[in-house]
Amino acid sequence: AAGVIQSPRHLIKEKRETATLKCYPIPRHDTVYWYQQGPGQDPQFLISFYEKMQSDKGSIPDRFSAQQFSDYHSELNMSSLELGDSALYFCASSPGHLYGYTFGSGTRLTVV
Amino acid sequence: KQEVTQIPAALSVPEGENLVLNCSFTDSAIYNLQWFRQDPGKGLTSLLLIQSSQREQTSGRLNASLDKSSGRSTLYIAASQPGDSATYLCAVIEAGGTSYGKLTFGQGTILTVHP
Numbered sequence: 001a002a003g004v005i006q007s008p009r010h011l012i013k014e015k016r017e018t019a020t021l022k023c024y025p026i027p028r029h030d031t032v033y034w035y036q037q038g039p040g041q042d043p044q045f046l047i048s049f050y051e052k053m054q055s056d057k058g059s060i061p062d063r064f065s066a067q068q069f070s071d072y073h074s075e076l077n078m079s080s081l082e083l084g085d086s087a088l089y090f091c092a093s094s095p096g097h098l099y100g101y102t103f104g105s106g107t108r109l110t111v112v
Numbered sequence: 113k114q115e116v117t118q119i120p121a122a123l124s125v126p127e128g129e130n131l132v133l134n135c136s137f138t139d140s141a142i143y144n145l146q147w148f149r150q151d152p153g154k155g156l157t158s159l160l161l162i163q164s165s166q167r168e169q170t171s172g173r174l175n176a177s178l179d180k181s182s183g184r185s186t187l188y189i190a191a192s193q194p195g196d197s198a199t200y201l202c203a204v205i206e207a208g209g210t211s212y213g214k215l216t217f218g219q220g221t222i223l224t225v226h227p
Contacts, residue, residue, distance in 0.1 A: 033215065042217040042218060042220055043201075045214055045215065045216070048213070050213075056213070056214055058214070090156065097143050097205050097213040098144065098163060099161070100146045100161035100205070101158070102158060103148075103155050103156040103157075103158070104155060108153070
């Protein structure tokens with residue numbers, strides 16, 4: 001069965017650089033969520049999209065932005081990277097909240 | 113604001129034991145509750161999904177219960193194995209206000225099953 005695909009799996013960036021993370025949801029899933037998980041922490045909600053429109057926003061810094069495209073894939077753009085942005089970034093998709101969420105394997109971002 | 117708490121934070125048991133992980137949430141306005149497993153540095157694997165109208169779900173050696181009115185869920189693992197060692201995360205899918213459909217996680221229970 002198709003899963004949620006995230007790319008890249010690993011990313012190393014220097015401070016003040018930019019990064020773009022990509023998420024390809026399961027086909028026919030119209031909802032995408034982005035989460036950030038720091039070391040030893042639970043996943044924190046960043047932003048979500050439903051039918052290509054932003055549906056909710058969490059603790060996402062102003063330096064970050066995201067969008068969902070016509071093919072439903074989503075991209076998280078991160079600028080002016082800081083050391084504290086080092087984390088696992090997960091994308092999840094769902095065909096509707098009653099059906100639960102499927103997570104991708106995540107992108108591990110390391111800022112040096 | 114929804115808060116999800118998991119107890120215990122860590123658990124170490126010998127192989128073969130039955131065990132219970134606990135999850136509580138403060139706002140009963142949820143669509144459903146989902147249990148996940150996470151291996152170190154890896155992604156989240158969904159174990160069980162309980163809809164708010166359901167009382168429990170079972171998959172193999174796993175059984176999850178939900179008492180929405182009291183804001184509690186338990187994950188029961190029967191006959192634990194070393195391969196069950198992982199972090200177990202409980203998450204609620206919120207139904208209220210601006211948090212519609214959002215997953216809110218507990219901080220997880222780190223389970224170690226030793227041979």
